[in-house]
Amino acid sequence: AQSVTQPDIHITVSEGASLELRCNYSYGATPYLFWYVQSPGQGLQLLLKYFSGDTLVQGIKGFEAEFKRSQSSFNLRKPSVHWSDAAEYFCAVGVSGSARQLTFGSGTQLTVLP
Amino acid sequence: SQTIHQWPATLVQPVGSPLSLECTVEGTSNPNLYWYRQAAGRGLQLLFYSVGIGQISSEVPQNLSASRPQDRQFILSSKKLLLSDSGFYLCAWCRDRVFDEQFFGPGTRLTVL
Numbered sequence: 671a672q673s674v675t676q677p678d679i680h681i682t683v684s685e686g687a688s689l690e691l692r693c694n695y696s697y698g699a700t701p702y703l704f705w706y707v708q709s710p711g712q713g714l715q716l717l718l719k720y721f722s723g724d725t726l727v728q729g730i731k732g733f734e735a736e737f738k739r740s741q742s743s744f745n746l747r748k749p750s751v752h753w754s755d756a757a758e759y760f761c762a763v764g765v766s767g768s769a770r771q772l773t774f775g776s777g778t779q780l781t782v783l784p
Numbered sequence: 785s786q787t788i789h790q791w792p793a794t795l796v797q798p799v800g801s802p803l804s805l806e807c808t809v810e811g812t813s814n815p816n817l818y819w820y821r822q823a824a825g826r827g828l829q830l831l832f833y834s835v836g837i838g839q840i841s842s843e844v845p846q847n848l849s850a851s852r853p854q855d856r857q858f859i860l861s862s863k864k865l866l867l868s869d870s871g872f873y874l875c876a877w878c879r880d881r882v883f884d885e886q887f888f889g890p891g892t893r894l895t896v897l
Binding site for chain 1: 826827830872874876884885886888890
């Protein structure tokens with residue numbers, strides 16, 4: 671069965687600083703990988719996704735992520751964080767098949783200091 | 785364009801009372817539908833998914849049930865709520881036959897007292 675680990679429960683950065691959120695997955699085949707963001711009391715919004723091809727994917731709001739098969743990682747990055755980026759971030763791995771289920775990590779809460 | 789609705793947005797219920805949460809999707813047909821629960825400070829737990837009308841798969845044994853009476857309607861129910869049922873319930877859909885992202889609804893905050 672697939673699994674996702676987000677080792678950082680909470681990260682604090684200053685506005686304008688760079689950001690990297692870690693995600694490690696376990697899956698026997700080539701994974702479908704996603705990063706979602708959730709503001710308090712809201713649903714989840716997709717930031718970016720990786721299915722195949724270029725291992726560096728660009729997303730919305732200036733985010734990017736790099737798929738590294740050798741490290742089973744899909745880390746999310748942003749070169750300069752804005753105060754509005756404060757939210758919870760979830761990494762997810764998708765399973766092919768009729769149900770197309772997603773398995774989510776436990777999330778990383780991002781705090782941005784002024 | 786597609787939209788997903790959840791109703792109600794907030795709910796406070798006593799222990800032992802019944803539950804019915806509704807999710808509807810507009811602008812697509814034959815979607816896969818999903819119910820997740822998010823407990824405070826934790827990730828998303830998949831509860832149920834459905835690939836078609838009347839087809840429900842349960843991921844976690846519990847006192848909740850799900851039904852899909854129409855193509856774009858997904859209902860989460862309980863006959864008797866437990867304190868541990870409190871949480872944030874999210875409905876999601878994705879397109880049939882292609883692997884793509886799941887689109888999430890705004891969620892329902894359930895508090896069981």
